[in-house]
Amino acid sequence: MKQSINLAIAGTILTISLAACGGKKDEQQQAPPPPTPVTAVKVEKGNATYYDQFPATITALVEVEIQPQVSGNITGIFFQDGQQVRKGQKLYTIDPQQYRAGYDQAVANLNVQKANLNRAQKDADRYNTLAQQDAVAKQLVDNANASLEATRMQVEAAQATIRQVGTNLKYTTIYAPLDGTIGISQVRLGAAVAPGSTPLNTISSDNPIAADLQVDASEIPRFLKLQSQKSSGRDSTLVLAMPDGSTYKYPGVVRIVDRAVDPQTGTLRVRVAFPNPEKQLKVGINANVRVKNSTGQPQVLIPYQSVTEQMSEYFVFVVGDSSKVTQKKVTLGARINDKVIVKEGLKEGEMVVTEGTQKIREGAKVKVSNGQ
Template identity: 30%
Template structure:
């Protein structure tokens, strides 16, 4: 009887233990089914976008026109007739040079003309009398010819005297120094009372036209070839400017490429490109260092975020491409960087998914659980 009771108790214990084991196993199985099947990663789909191909280069601003004002006659400056640093107009008088000696020279030249004309009048009358005398053989033909020759010489002397008057008038006008172009004038390098000489090396002042202005940039011969092709295809190229280290906005200033030099600098291998910019507010000053961005073309191209790429030891770029739940590290070629992205030239196709976040947790043979990256991320 006791043996039967012991056996019954053991049977109940075995059943209880077996039930607990099955329940525990079921819970583990259920827990295993709910767990993630791979490493969670954020992915984006590779798509074609409109990409603007640009060329960013350093450059210098140069004046559209610049004139060094110099005197054309010798004399003492008696007046300065402009405000330094202001805008002057073409033809505006800037300086007055002492004109006393030039007035005297002009009066003397006019007197020479009057004297020459009087001599011509006398010789004309003499030639007329000699002509009548020659008809009655009162004088020889030689004497008449001599008078005619003297008359011709006197008329030539009148022409010479008149030319001297014209020259004296020019020199007289040169005592008034005018602005040859419109623009902003510099400080005056000479004051009233200073002696200046004709065609001297040092200018009296400098006038600079600031609207528009030129921006000159240097490009390599290879870049120049691409620019020439882009100019041929588009007809004109747009240029944007920034001033390094400045908070001044230049968004409203859009320039165009004017021309490219036809000669490559042998020592540097570079070619000068000149762009023209409107400058209504005179923000761009000659000599200013700028960064010029030349827009070469707009094309549809594959684009990937720069944060999705991995730089390899050899300098190449790679991305993790997702095929189902199997990631693949693939090398890609790129053309240019813009706005935090790379323009892809090879290695990817439209519609493929690449990992942009979480790839640092991947190990060889690891599975992934792709999660599309939200647009706001």
């Protein structure tokens, strides 16, 4: 009997011990996880100056095709392809022989008509004097006056012919219409040319030179304002990014804002002029024009790496009370280097997680390090 009692007491003690051990194990399993270490920064306002970038093509402010105005064969070329030319510099000559002969003939014809005019004038004067004395028939007087008038018209016609053939003779020598760079000649010595044929060459101005860009219609007031502003040599409002990524050292100015928006694209062409003293910029280069943009007042700025994108929407994790994070939707503005403007969703002084966002979720408790 005594042995049965002892066994019962031992079993009870063992059951209590096992129950106690199981309770401790459950408590260990239900213990909350430790805070996740993250890096966070305080939301601050800062200078929101940045550059908008527009694709552009380098083009000449003035470009002229050299066209022949008379027919003939090229007898002279007086430049090197691709060289700088000055306004008024001789470029080409077209065989002038037939035009010089025509001019000489027109001059001779004018001299004949002037001699006829002189004779007609004397006849008219004589008949008019006789008419005052009633010594000649009125019909003869009228004929003399009519002949004088006809001869005067023939002189005027001869003078017009001289002007015409003189112009043709002048066009046999072609001069540069502006300062600039001339291209590769499209004709060689002896080539036959005529009005309306292929241009002989092209001259384009190269200092200053321009960059053409297409801007959205909403940008028109901005570029009209830039056009009205005076630019200094140190201004950095309009800068040119070269194809190799370098920045062109001379700033630009808005020279032309086109007259109308393209209804198909909703864009407007803007022409920005740049100094080009070293002839570094060549027509046809594709580059980018960077236009400085500033809101004029401090804006909320956060590191761009703190932003996550989900279904074309943007979110950040904000550290709140009790070191718990809350995911907030934000509306972003322009990106400025490694930061981005936040238009809506955050307030100055809040803490946003910059590193460790992939390890946390809504409501998670975090341990902030390297925070501000």
